[in-house]
Amino acid sequence: MLRTENVTKKYGQQTAVNGVSLEIKDNAVTVIVGESGSGKSTLARMLSLIEKPDSGRILLDDSNSDLISAKTDRRLIQLVMQDAASSLDPHQSARQVIDEPLKLLIKMEKVQRARRIEELCDMVKFPKEKLKNKVTELSGGQQKRLCIARALAAEPKYIIFDEAFSGLDVTLRRCILTMLKKLREKLETGFLIITHDLDTAMFMADRIYVMRSGNIIETLDRPKSFLDFKEDYSKELVRAAEYKRQALQI
Numbered sequence: 593m594l595r596t597e598n599v600t601k602k603y604g605q606q607t608a609v610n611g612v613s614l615e616i617k618d619n620a621v622t623v624i625v626g627e628s629g630s631g632k633s634t635l636a637r638m639l640s641l642i643e644k645p646d647s648g649r650i651l652l653d654d655s656n657s658d659l660i661s662a663k664t665d666r667r668l669i670q671l672v673m674q675d676a677a678s679s680l681d682p683h684q685s686a687r688q689v690i691d692e693p694l695k696l697l698i699k700m701e702k703v704q705r706a707r708r709i710e711e712l713c714d715m716v717k718f719p720k721e722k723l724k725n726k727v728t729e730l731s732g733g734q735q736k737r738l739c740i741a742r743a744l745a746a747e748p749k750y751i752i753f754d755e756a757f758s759g760l761d762v763t764l765r766r767c768i769l770t771m772l773k774k775l776r777e778k779l780e781t782g783f784l785i786i787t788h789d790l791d792t793a794m795f796m797a798d799r800i801y802v803m804r805s806g807n808i809i810e811t812l813d814r815p816k817s818f819l820d821f822k823e824d825y826s827k828e829l830v831r832a833a834e835y836k837r838q839a840l841q842i
């Protein structure tokens with residue numbers, strides 16, 4: 593289990609994350625929902641050990657030692673960002689993108705790497721005939737699948753998806769989320785999905801944390817319907833999602 597204990601982060605006068613304690617379970621999908629500016633990405637950066645909290649700790653399982661101070665291997669927590677294109681090197685082919693972590697982080701031999709690349713393509717449904725293509729020659733959905741394959745290649749304990757499905761059209765998003773849901777059931781890896789989209793949260797989550805102004809204001813375990821939300825702010829998010837759905841007629 594990946595956990596935060598009373599984690600706070602400020603930027604000047606602005607408190608982005610305010611004493612948050614939460615748990616990301618192994619073998620489960622945890623979702624953090626909240627409006628823009630509620631502190632989700634700041635929390636994601638701290639959980640992926642990219643940014644240090646001002647106070648509080650990031651911990652693994654029952655260990656008492658803070659992951660950042662203990663210089664924990666960052667490979668264990670992979671981050672998949674919203675903008676797939678900008679997180680890929682335009683000079684690389686799709687094969688090179690997946691090959692790199694296998695070679696550098698997992699230290700796999702060439703023959704095994706070739707086999708593993710094929711397996712990873714199958715896992716994320718990335719078309720193998722596109723492996724030779726430059727990343728700039730891929731569609732948005734293919735780039736997204738490639739980023740997920742690259743994260744999986746590092747054999748992490750946790751993958752954090754920070755608004756990773758926002759830029760995709762509704763059909764493609766549902767397709768990638770369904771793939772991830774099935775994949776999660778086969779793996780030991782814990783997933784954390786950060787989103788402002790309540791439909792994504794409800795479709796994926798074993799647990800939902802609702803975040804507002806740097807605080808966790810509600811936690812739902814195994815939510816079954818939007819009626820499970822009890823806090824006024826969460827209900828407002830539900831109403832906004834319903835309004836958006838009606839406006840889009842979906």
Ligand SMILES: Nc1ncnc2c1ncn2[C@@H]1O[C@H](COP(=O)(O)OP(=O)(O)OP(=O)(O)O)[C@@H](O)[C@H]1O
Pocket residue numbers: 603606607608626627628629630631632633634635788
């Ligand atoms: N590097 C930074 N420097 C200054 N302020 C920052 C920085 N990063 C975030 N903030 C501020 O911290 C607050 C939380 O931002 P954060 O990006 O974590 O929210 P978010 O919920 O992920 O929003 P969004 O969904 O729009 O990405 C915001 O008020 C933001 O302006």
